[in-house]
Amino acid sequence: MSADATTLAPLVLSDRINSMQESQTIAMAKKARALAAEGFDVINLSFGEPDFQTPQYIKDAAKEALDQGYTLYTPVPGYLELRQAICDKLQRENNLSYKPENVVVSTGAKQALVNVVMSLVNPGDEVIVFAPYWVSYEEMVKLAEGVPVPLVGSLENDFKVTAAELEAAITPRTRLIMYSSPCNPTGSVFSREELGAIAEVVARNPHVHVLADEIYEYINFVGEHVSIAQFDEIKDRVITVNGFSKGYAMTGWRVGYLVARKEIASACEKIQSQITSGTCSIAQRASLAALQGGRSSADEMVTAYHRRRDLVLELAKDIPGFRTPTPSGAFYVFPDVSGCFGKSTPEGQTISSAADLAMYLLNDAHVAAVDGGAFGAPACIRFSTAAADDKLREAFQRIKNSVSKLA
Template sequence: MPDTTTLAPVSPLSHRLLAMNESATIAMVKKARELMAKGIDIINLSFGEPDFQTPQYIKDAAKQALDDGYTFYTPVPGIPELRQAICDKFKRDNQLDFQPNQIVVSTGAKQALANAVLSLVNPGEEVIVFAPYWVSYEEMVKLAEGVPVTLVGTLENEYKVTAAQLEAAITPRTKLIMYSSPCNPTGAVFSREELGEIAEVLARHPQVYALADEIYEYINFVGEHASLAHFEAIKDRVITVNGFSKGYAMTGWRLGYLAARQDIAAACEKMQSQITSGTCSIAQRAGLAALRGGRSSADEMVAAYRRRRDLVLDIVKDIPGFNTPTPSGAFYIFPEVSAYFNRLAPDGSTIATSMDLALYLLNDAHVSAVSGDAFGAPECMRFSTAAADDKLVEAFRRIKASLAKLG
């Protein structure tokens, strides 16, 4: 009999779980919080979270819902009046026509994205992911047992993937494309003309669907927001995802939604029915008030985000080795930082990757950021600008000083 006492125990965890990576954003936030718990003054620029409070009228609606006893289960795809308000929003802001049975309200835009991927993608089918991408896109595709195909935009084109790149990447196995605009992490915004060219490519490939993440829609510094679903030839193959966390500073409320062709929406509802059912009743009433209140509060926040973007860009232009394009939306900068690779840190360790650099800045400058590896751009780093002006000034002062120590 062989001696089995030294054999490593077999993990009871599923292969699909072991194949997934932890969210790099959440991982860096965890590390930052661990240091903060030790009394270290960490400036957190790793989380994509507005530092504004949810507008008071939205809070008041939630309080009223509690007072009204609105505390019971809701329909899986959302309460009817919220789904109608979302249709009204699409008509008002995007000139898109949807019916309530095409809307599924979820526990955050992240769940809406996951619902769509799990409802559409079969094992072995390819999903083209525009990179740099939000950290969870590839992991969602892996969970669905699809094959993520990363398509990288160039820095010269603000990291935006072109229609020609997309055409060249499509194969008979391609099922879906995924992208965000305004983009997390780069802040790039697709113009109507650029999306029109992408729509022309998709029109030639009727087996390919599109998942358009528009969660940063209102945080746009260059004018009109463009939606891929606007283009008639492909609108029935576009799933549009949005939510309340960014435009209405409602991150903790966990409220998002998707709009899609009715059979796809029904599939997403079916998926959600077996995982979470309907999202929080109080949050839905708050979201209803948010949409009925228009976007004036969002516009006020956007003015602050624009000022902060310009403030940070003015500072980082004096940091050697930070190649930083000007973001057109969202609240991040995404500099190319490979000039600092293969440098020596004061403790003698080598900065080989952007993750090494992120950890160095966390421990030396006490500033938390996210490495570009997580976004499909390993030569870059993401810094959130959704922080108070004085915090941003101090954070990049520390960063500049720490980078100057690298040999």
């Protein structure tokens, strides 16, 4: 039989992969690249990636690491020197006392989050996810055969869940709470008072753990960043995740970390040992240099992000049908666009959802963004402000022009 006549057997993929959704940020980025490949001038505001280069001193440390022979396997939880530097950072900046045995360095903060979920969640366990949430949280819970329970914060409260709302949502099956502050996608930042009230609720429910995603910690426009692990009564049930991608513009280096009580850290190390083992040696040495170099480069980037946020808020305020809250951190704006629903495009298509509007803006304005349904907020759209000022001005002028065509 010739090769051309060979018939492939039917392929049966696992239920696990068939039930999993692709990351919508990555999916929209693919569509934007495809349109750009056709010759269109697409402005991509869909990705959560700094538009800055990694600071030079961090690059230099990576080159030096190569010359010094850091090319072998690394310990699964990370180099001891890096874990100690993370502990020093947490003590200095977050008033948190940990030892290196409490730290697991991972291939990006995303892996750290998965490690925790897989270590704590059994089939049927409920995981309360503060919504709007980062797109991957729900899929991580499903991968562990848990039950995601989105808990939506109101726009009037800057999308933040209150302690009372949390207490009403907890059941005997609740195992874990997941949230981010500053938040992706809303940019909301929980205050000390708000987290203190949430900590009191958690303290009354000893079967519940908290997974705090603090990857946007440095990109904060309101001053104080508060880690919920600072509240002693629940510290042993808090797992804090952070990394280097956002604050140090190191997205491609793929280094994150988690800190937790020893038993949880050991469980996460055990999972990581069977999936990826230790994180890249060169990237770890670069991350050590990042911590040793302080926050000055991060603070310079935050100044730019703050300016861009204000620029975009000014540009967005006159777009019909948009209600755009003021984010307190991160580098996104997350307008409620439900005022556009029910209107029609010049081609006669009805805008029935944020997903429809996002696709209309991609095809008509050639601006890529991610619809809020992916984040548990189907009335909203996320626009990244991690782009040059002139790109942002052009993008939001195009958006305004396209939205104005709706009737």
